Amino acid sequence: MADTALRVSAASSADKRSGLQKLMQRKSTIAFLMTLPLIVLIFTLVAYPAGYALYLAMLNKAMTKFVWFKNFDFLFSRDTFWMVVWQSCLFAISAVVFKAFIGFVVAHLVNNIPGKKQRKWRGMLLVPWVIPAAMSTLSWLWLFDSSYSAFNWLLEPLGIGPIPWLGETGWARFCVILVNVWIGAPFFMIMYLAALKSVPEQLHEAAEIDGASWWQRIWYINLPMMRNIIAITALFSTILTFANFDIVRVLTRGDPLNTTHLFATWAFRLGIESGDIPLGAAVSLFMVPILAVGATIILRDINKRGSEV
Amino acid sequence: MTARKVTRRFVAKTAAASSALVAAPFVRGAFAAGKLSIGFWDHWVPGANKAVEAASKAWAEKEKVDLSIDFITSQGNKLIITAAAESQAKSGHDILAFGSWDPARYSDQLVPVDDIMAPLIKANGEASAITQYLGKIGGKWLGVPGTPGAQFKGPCSRIDLLKEHAGIDIQALYPAGGPPKADSWTLDAFLKAAGACHKAGVPFAIGLGTTADSVDTCGAIFQSFGAAVVNAKGEITVKSDKVKQALEYWKQLVAFLPPDAPSYDDATNNRAFVAGKTALIMNPPSAWAVARRDQPKIAEQTWHHGMAAGPAGRYGPFTTPFWGIWNFSKNQPAAKSLLTALSQAPAIEEMVKASAGYDIPAFANLTTMKVWAEEGPPKGTLYHYPNPFNHQILSIAAAPAPHKIAVQIYRHGLETQMVVRYAIRGEPMDRVLGWAASELEGYMRT
Numbered sequence: 110m111a112d113t114a115l116r117v118s119a120a121s122s123a124d125k126r127s128g129l130q131k132l133m134q135r136k137s138t139i140a141f142l143m144t145l146p147l148i149v150l151i152f153t154l155v156a157y158p159a160g161y162a163l164y165l166a167m168l169n170k171a172m173t174k175f176v177w178f179k180n181f182d183f184l185f186s187r188d189t190f191w192m193v194v195w196q197s198c199l200f201a202i203s204a205v206v207f208k209a210f211i212g213f214v215v216a217h218l219v220n221n222i223p224g225k226k227q228r229k230w231r232g233m234l235l236v237p238w239v240i241p242a243a244m245s246t247l248s249w250l251w252l253f254d255s256s257y258s259a260f261n262w263l264l265e266p267l268g269i270g271p272i273p274w275l276g277e278t279g280w281a282r283f284c285v286i287l288v289n290v291w292i293g294a295p296f297f298m299i300m301y302l303a304a305l306k307s308v309p310e311q312l313h314e315a316a317e318i319d320g321a322s323w324w325q326r327i328w329y330i331n332l333p334m335m336r337n338i339i340a341i342t343a344l345f346s347t348i349l350t351f352a353n354f355d356i357v358r359v360l361t362r363g364d365p366l367n368t369t370h371l372f373a374t375w376a377f378r379l380g381i382e383s384g385d386i387p388l389g390a391a392v393s394l395f396m397v398p399i400l401a402v403g404a405t406i407i408l409r410d411i412n413k414r415g416s417e418v
Numbered sequence: 419m420t421a422r423k424v425t426r427r428f429v430a431k432t433a434a435a436s437s438a439l440v441a442a443p444f445v446r447g448a449f450a451a452g453k454l455s456i457g458f459w460d461h462w463v464p465g466a467n468k469a470v471e472a473a474s475k476a477w478a479e480k481e482k483v484d485l486s487i488d489f490i491t492s493q494g495n496k497l498i499i500t501a502a503a504e505s506q507a508k509s510g511h512d513i514l515a516f517g518s519w520d521p522a523r524y525s526d527q528l529v530p531v532d533d534i535m536a537p538l539i540k541a542n543g544e545a546s547a548i549t550q551y552l553g554k555i556g557g558k559w560l561g562v563p564g565t566p567g568a569q570f571k572g573p574c575s576r577i578d579l580l581k582e583h584a585g586i587d588i589q590a591l592y593p594a595g596g597p598p599k600a601d602s603w604t605l606d607a608f609l610k611a612a613g614a615c616h617k618a619g620v621p622f623a624i625g626l627g628t629t630a631d632s633v634d635t636c637g638a639i640f641q642s643f644g645a646a647v648v649n650a651k652g653e654i655t656v657k658s659d660k661v662k663q664a665l666e667y668w669k670q671l672v673a674f675l676p677p678d679a680p681s682y683d684d685a686t687n688n689r690a691f692v693a694g695k696t697a698l699i700m701n702p703p704s705a706w707a708v709a710r711r712d713q714p715k716i717a718e719q720t721w722h723h724g725m726a727a728g729p730a731g732r733y734g735p736f737t738t739p740f741w742g743i744w745n746f747s748k749n750q751p752a753a754k755s756l757l758t759a760l761s762q763a764p765a766i767e768e769m770v771k772a773s774a775g776y777d778i779p780a781f782a783n784l785t786t787m788k789v790w791a792e793e794g795p796p797k798g799t800l801y802h803y804p805n806p807f808n809h810q811i812l813s814i815a816a817a818p819a820p821h822k823i824a825v826q827i828y829r830h831g832l833e834t835q836m837v838v839r840y841a842i843r844g845e846p847m848d849r850v851l852g853w854a855a856s857e858l859e860g861y862m863r864t
Binding site (some may be wrong): 255274281361362 | 523626839
């Protein structure tokens with residue numbers, strides 16, 4: 110009897126071992142284990158802070174009481190908040206459109222430069238994107254500065270100015286968008302250039318034989334072939350541009366009259382500088398659902414096109 | 419550092435230890451010795467950190483405390499961010515340098531320091547009213563006024579340009595070594611001088627942005643008219659006649675300021691001064707210190723003096739930092755002992771010397787040190803900088819509003835925004851006041 114019991118126990122432990130072995134041999138288990146460090150990292154650096162920000166956004170000003178969505182309710186009743194929403198949209202959309210346009214044009218120009226020279230141009234054109242934004246923006250600040258503005262110095266002999274680059278709403282908005290375009294356009298350029306390289310040369314040759322013009326080749330060959338890259342780049346850049354902080358912070362700090370504030374700088378003003386952390390958290394979270402919906406639509410469209418191909 | 423729950427017993431123990439501290443100097447013992455960390459403000463003036471560092475190290479050596487010192491810059495709001503992070507984490511330095519509004523902001527996380535302040539006030543004289551407003555919350559001192567960084571942001575003028583274009587001999591109004599003879603130095607005279615200098619191409623470089631220099635200047639002029647947007651009781655008083663008078667004055671003044679005044683930050687005015695493009699800025703002696711190094715001829719023509727008087731008095735913008743002790747500090751008796759050592763008159767004098775007169779102690783008996791009389795060139799340029807004759811009322815924008823509202827008025831630059839809307843954008847007075855009232859209602863949310 111005891112012998113039988115022993116055998117049953119040995120068999121069950123052997124079963125367990127083999128079960129564990131089987132589990133470990135499964136591809137999905139190995140894949141999970143290999144991605145585990147990344148999952149932990151994402152949880153620690155993305156999910157936890159996002160969850161904590163959501164928690165903060167639901168506290169009262171003194172952070173002593175849970176008030177659910179009252180902070181959002183309060184924000185929606187403030188004119189300044191809607192001004193920040195409008196400015197963020199203006200900033201992000203216009204900056205992305207200009208970056209995409211400039212990137213597209215420059216990518217085509219660079220693509221037409223032969224061999225070695227192309228590498229040099231590529232490297233040089235990437236410089237604005239490679240320099241830390243806070244540092245390059247500081248240089249721009251000096252270019253716009255009232256005492257030392259190089260732009261005003263150049264315009265003076267022409268009888269123009271002095272222009273209050275950062276002191277007047279229109280000019281200040283122009284300046285922050287300009288700096289963002291200057292920094293971000295090289296990223297578009299390099300992405301579009303990579304996409305252009307993957308367009309088969311035979312298509313262009315065939316089109317040329319058929320008498321297609323330069324514009325028709327771009328419109329009917331390059332654009333459709335680059336569509337996915339254009340969509341992904343635009344999506345990526347839109348998200349980053351909406352979340353921009355450093356350019357506005359260094360150049361204008363949201364002045365004049367809060368007319369250059371973006372979500373991030375406004376959240377900083379409310380949360381860190383003015384001591385209303387829950388309201389600051391609410392501002393910073395406002396765009397998340399809107400961007401998430403936008404991202405889902407664009408990514409679904411890309412997947413759809415991928416499966417069509 | 420881990421968070422420590424504040425229990426009744428803990429408070430009683432801390433109170434007992436604090437009482438012992440008042441009665442006798444800090445005595446190294448099993449409870450009091452150990453580690454201590456402090457985050458000081460990283461001074462603008464090169465070499466100014468040395469005095470506070472030396473005093474701290476001397477104290478640590480004497481008391482055998484393992485002291486670690488960090489100098490944290492306020493550039494990019496790093497000090498504000500550090501305080502916010504430590505407050506959230508309930509962990510970090512034992513003592514931190516706090517900005518003017520922070521004792522109120524972190525009032526439930528800072529250890530009361532009345533036991534330190536009472537003997538310091540006895541020895542060094544009363545703290546100025548504005549220091550009391552900022553540091554004494556609910557009747558308790560929540561921070562010791564920190565000398566490094568305490569500054570008067572009054573006029574810093576060009577002697578030659580004011581004389582040549584506005585006909586004002588500023589040295590005669592504020593003579594070195596003597597009391598001010600500045601009865602004629604009123605806001606009307608200030609306005610006329612601004613107009614003359616503007617005409618001559620060297621306008622007063624006064625900003626209307628949302629950073630401290632702009633906000634402080636705007637606040638002082640509002641106070642000179644008796645204009646408060648929120649009163650001490652927390653009632654919105656923005657639609658008063660005095661506020662309207664202040665805005666009308668600003669409308670005249672703005673016509674003589676640089677067109678990009680709304681975008682000024684705290685460095686723009688300094689740059690204009692050092693570049694020789696202005697006859698007057700509102701600033702502590704940092705612009706002069708830079709000019710002394712880079713543009714000696716401009717420095718030689720620089721004079722620091724009092725603010726112009728308005729109908730309600732002569733208000734001069736003043737800001738002061740505080741050294742506060744977090745309630746999660748594990749070594750509060752040692753922290754109090756260090757702050758006591760740093761606030762003795764000889765230690766403070768060393769700090770003022772090291773900052774070349776930039777720092778102004780908050781205590782009444784310490785505003786007549788030799789350093790201000792001797793610094794130059796020109797000799798005596800800083801003589802009136804620490805307000806030695808109490809010629810003006812030191813103030814901060816948004817006072818006397820309750821702190822939690824005042825800090826938002828200050829940080830959002832509400833008053834400068836009102837000026838820009840009314841005087842530059844040309845919005846009607848009623849609309850500007852209505853907008854400000856709406857913003858203030860928002861600041862009052864709890």
